[in-house]
Amino acid sequence: MAEENKEYTFESPEYRKTYWHTCSHVLAQAVKRLYPEVKLAIGPAIEEGFYYDMDSPFPFTPEILEKIEGEMRKICKEKLKLERFELPRIEAIRFMEEKGEPYKVELINDLPEDAVISFYKQGEFTDLCAGPHVDSTGRIKGNGIKLTACNAAYWRGDSKRQTLQRIYGIAFPKKEELDAYLARIEEAKKRDHRKLGKELGLFTLLDEGPGFPFFLPKGMVLRNTLLDYWRQVHKKYGYVEISTPIILNQELWHRSGHWDHYKNNMYTTVIDGEDYAVKPMNCPGGMLVYKTEPHSYRDLPLRMAELGLVHRHELSGALHGLFRVRCFTQDDAHIFMTWDQMEGEIQNVVRLFDEVYSVFGLSYQIEVSTMPEDHIGEKETWDFATETLKRAIEHMGKDYVINEGDGAFYGPKLDFHLADSLGRTWQCGTIQLDMQMPERFELEYVGEDGQKHRPVMIHRVVLGSIERFIGVITEHFAGAFPAWLSPVQVKVLTVTDRADDYAKEIAAGLDAQGFRSEVDNRNEKIGKKIREAQLQKIPYMLVVGDRDIENKTVSVRHRSGEDLGAMSLDAFAAMLKAEVDSQEIK
């Protein structure tokens, strides 16, 4: 773009990338001016902003980042022209050696034989770079730049190599846009499920069990309500439910292949001198249940669901609230079927996903994950399974992207990434097609022809992990769950203690109809009770005072702030029932 003399619009994704890419060069230039001893690695533009990886003998503190920001603003003011030039490989290497940039030398060495080796020069600073860039550092708005963080990153993404320091930044052509961006980040932090989980009394994580969440009474109501719904919808889609043990003999895990491919993440124990393992997945248990009796083709597809508690030893640094834990409940199911049933059954699962996600107002993006390096089975089987998955969703008119080499060790999968209300995505649902486990466990069914055949299997989860899903919807709803899910649906607030008995009657009446209510009859003013119920994001507040006692009414307030006025308890209950039954989001 530097070469072209056209109008720039920041709204175009290409130009944003170019703009941010130049910012990363300005960042590197600023660092080299202030700290010449720092070695440069790589500095690209990313989805939102840019970063530069550097090898520095000292950590970049927030104070240092501010200093660097200041220098960056100066560089913008200097309006340095960006000029591109090329060098033959030998000269390019010598050039970077002379500058004392070993990481750049390594990058050049690893470029393909026929690569054009280009550089961009701005003032005294030159960087190895394929471009493109804006034509002058004057294009960058100095006070629209913010260095947001400094963190560690491995050189070339390899955990065995040098740890570098990565400075992240963001930049906009207008200061107001930067402020809006920073405000959005602040908003996201308010929705963080770890913060809301504590404030709303949903769950907690304690030192005594890192990565092992505790569910508190309110979180448990939410969880059980979610699971009631889950059972109801699975019944509708023809599933049966099973439960298999958490600890099983290690021999089973050898047979399933988990031991060879997953043992680093498995917890083990010894019982009566024999080795056992805590299950990291539910499938082997499901296989064993399938084998407890002979099956006819008439039984298929057999859809066996299991809310299975699995344990996985995740790296300590990977733990993150309920999103990444060491023990979680998968809303698993294993579907056994004939080859003919595959496509239809995959689509049946996708329809179930659509129904469930739409209840929460969640949209998704599908990824097709293909054969990983570390896999079992033949490539031909994998190709067939992958094609079947793709074809099934293509016939439903669904879009997808390919995630090369990210499949499970036993088969390819469709991953459903859910976007929360801030546009961040989390993998929840997955549909995995498996032709390996039925083989390893020698599963059979008797066909129409009276012969034994091998079924095919689908592994699938909709919510993914109950824990993660609760985290996702907590952020998605910012803690204001729809009435059907809210741990407390109604809070009855007394104006004076003369209303105590009446309030208890109201709450008892609601409880009798299956609603979840609480009474706040503390010796506090009504304004304070409302404020607290509001902060707890309770959908409905029923204010009861002398007027209500006299008129046999409740004064209804919704958490949106709307005053719905006085009405009879029956009228309110009917309204709430309609809202709960429809699973309305409001």
Place this chain on the structure above:
RNA sequence: GCUGCUAUAGCUCAGUUGGUAGAGCGCAUCCUUGGUAAGGAUGAGGUCCCCGGUUCAAAUCCGGGCAGCAGCUCCA
């Protein structure tokens, strides 16, 4: 696991150059009986994450560990 940062009351946080601790909220008691987002007073509550070191003296300085946060790696 790696790099950096953080750890003080149930929660959110102060704590000056080393002299064994404070606020607000919450909780308890009392006053107050107040109609749609915080009424007032009093009081209880702390092994300053754990272990070790320096020092007459450590919440504070140093080392090690556990945990959390950010990111990287990983997420079958």
